[in-house]
Amino acid sequence: MSPEPTTAAPAGPVRGARTRTARVPTKPHGQWAVDGTEPLNGNEEFKLEDNGLNVRERIESTYAAGGFASIDPTDLHGRFRWWGLYTQRKPGIDGGRTATLSPEELEDEYFMLRVRVDGGQLTTDQLRVIGGISTEFARDTADLTDRQNIQLHWIRVEDVPEIWRRLEDVDLSTTEACGDVPRVILGSPVAGIAADEIIDPTPQILEIAERFIGDESLANLPRKYKTAITGHPSQDVVHEINDCAFVAVTHPELGIGYDLWVGGGLSTVPRLGERLGAFVTPDRVAEVWHGVIRIFRDYGYRRLRNKARLKFLLADWGTERFREVLETEYLDAPLPDGPAAPRPIGQGDHVGAHRQKDGLFYVGAAPAVGRVSGTTLTALADLAEAHGSTRIRTTPYQKVLVLDVAEDRVESLISGLDAIGLQARPSLFRRATIACTGIEFCKLAIVETKVNAARAIEQLEERLGALEPEIGRPITLHVNGCPNSCARIQTADIGLKGQLVTIDGEQVPGYQVHLGGGLASAERSEEAGLGRTVRGLKVPADGIADYAERVIRRYLADREHPDETFATWAHRADEEALQ
Incomplete structure (x- = not known):
């Protein structure tokens, strides 16, 4: 049996209810x-x-x-x-x-x-x-x-x-x-x-x-x-x-x-x-x-x-x-009023080696857009245990952490992780790119994601790797195979939404572009916000790196000072600069 509701609708006005001028719906919401x-x-x-x-x-x-x-x-x-x-x-x-x-x-x-x-x-x-x-x-x-x-x-x-x-x-x-x-x-x-x-x-x-x-x-x-x-x-x-x-x-x-x-x-x-x-x-x-x-x-x-x-x-x-x-x-009793949390401090993806409060270290590593294998997971378990750890953590950024590593074993662990495709010192592009399941397995998808995003990482590392010191901070690239945003496209610096796009008169798999989104983080000067879209801006499925390179180079050329984030620039830039 499906559960019956345990509460009744509130009787009469409720504190803080919005005043609405829109028409009252003629059909029930099913509440x-x-x-x-x-x-x-x-x-x-x-x-x-x-x-x-x-x-x-x-x-x-x-x-x-x-x-x-x-x-x-x-x-x-x-x-x-x-x-x-x-x-x-x-x-x-x-x-x-x-x-x-x-x-x-x-x-x-x-x-x-x-x-x-x-x-x-x-x-x-x-x-x-x-x-x-x-x-x-x-x-x-x-x-x-x-x-x-x-x-x-x-x-x-x-x-x-x-x-x-x-x-x-x-x-x-x-x-x-x-x-x-x-x-x-x-x-x-x-x-x-x-x-x-x-x-x-x-x-x-x-x-x-x-x-x-x-x-x-x-x-x-x-x-x-x-x-x-x-x-x-x-x-x-x-x-x-x-x-x-x-x-x-x-x-x-x-x-x-x-x-x-x-x-x-x-x-x-x-x-x-x-x-x-x-x-x-x-x-x-x-x-x-x-x-x-x-x-x-x-x-x-x-x-x-x-x-x-x-x-x-x-x-x-x-x-x-x-x-x-x-x-x-x-609730059994009201909740007290409380302050907002302060501005975030530090990197939320936890990539790299970091000292724990007990003096040991944890090491965060990045696979390519979350794609691993059973063989890799087994090798990771073996590698962690060989370095004295029995604890692993996954992250909301498609990363993985090994906990409880002695300081003198950290470099050995990092080398071992790299050998199985998990990089603890990744490029900015590998670190900041995530992708949903995509058309390979998902019935809702329109476009491939994992393969396209992984290929784009390699191309961006080759083309822009030398500019990483100038870029300074990760520019997030999120690739999604359909409009449902499992890869959080509206909250990325560059978010790509899979759809069929028309380029040079031909309909092909591609992406609509969202720019300048992001959640609260130490790297952002802005509050959390959703990305903007640019009318007519579409990217073919095999053109992720071409577009990302173009817009990142324009950002570097146009930003007002080295601390201006990509999101700030993307929201103030003319549409021409974002093409």
Whole structure:
């Protein structure tokens, strides 16, 4: 049974509600607390009929034995996601057909499997198990995602029960790694070990995961719900684009806790999250998180799926009303007002060697746009252990960290990482480039991403490598295969959105360009903001490096002083300069 809403709609006006002159909608939004739970579309129907978490039993007892052909279509295209499984794209279907074919025509009889890594925290034993699963069941595929997960491909449903057994033997899972559920909890990759950490958020991350992940009452949300928690001054978890985020701050009277953010998200309608102005003590983080997610469950919009994210509710309610409802309907006591977190300090990707608070070192390394393999992951586990470490961290920037390395072993580790394709001293271009899955495996994609982005890195290193001292800081390049922004294109210095583009009268795979976006960081003089688009500016799929080189050289020539960031320049530059 799908859960019934636990709260009623607020009676009468609410403090801080916006005054609106627009017409009142004639159709209900599908808010459980207002309109009831009657489903208003096909997605809501299948979720109400059977909780997505229940599909695991059918996978284990029926589908694994019967194979792909035995899978019920609603389970295949709906509930499988609740256990981290999506069908992957059938090879050979070009991007021009993405929008014209049905999901059934696009899909292969293999799955992408997403391993959930809350807080990005892994042991070498866990990493070795994932590597072994990759080499045995996933054709040696593995991607580090910008949500700190690890994704595998070419998975057969027949092998899923054994994969789950192996993962769960080392306390890993795929539970709610996809679907209309609370997704992985982003956490600072240096939680508990950074010398400059404000607070270790690990206890809060573990409490939320242990209490609420797999909770049937939270397994039917309007759409996905993303969380981020950091206690590091670099604010290293892209908190502005999560549904609910907690950023470490010191309250003048109450001590160290968190600044609460809600309502961020990108995709085709990007919106940065907003502060509620509320201070959350560490012991109340799980309670507040639970309150925010239940607001989304009960008041979130369900009728139109393209408006079923928390950001749309926040846009209509405003922060004052949202806080009022949270405190009066979902929390045991109000939250005190609190200060905003200070400006970020330091690099949030944690690449390179850094001293820990215990005197040991952690080393952050960059693969090429997150693409690794099971062989690489196994080699990384072996290499870490050979250097005295049993702890690995993934990051929201498609990077990987090895913790607890003695100072006299750091250089040996860096050499070993380089030998397996993980660079701890990468070029600015390798360091600052990320890419989504792309057309190789994703049914939504229009354009290739990983291969194109990796090739662009090599070309930029060759063409602009000598200019790195003049460039000074990473210029972020994010490459996405469709408009959905899994690679965060609107928050990059150079963001590329995959689509069919017309160049010289011919329609070809390419990218629309977003320029000057970015989240809060020590490298930016600006606040977080979304990139601008330039009318008519399109880049062919094989022209990433050509465009990036051209616009970076123009930036270097036109910037007013060496400290002017790319984003500042991009927002003030004439359109001609950005072509």
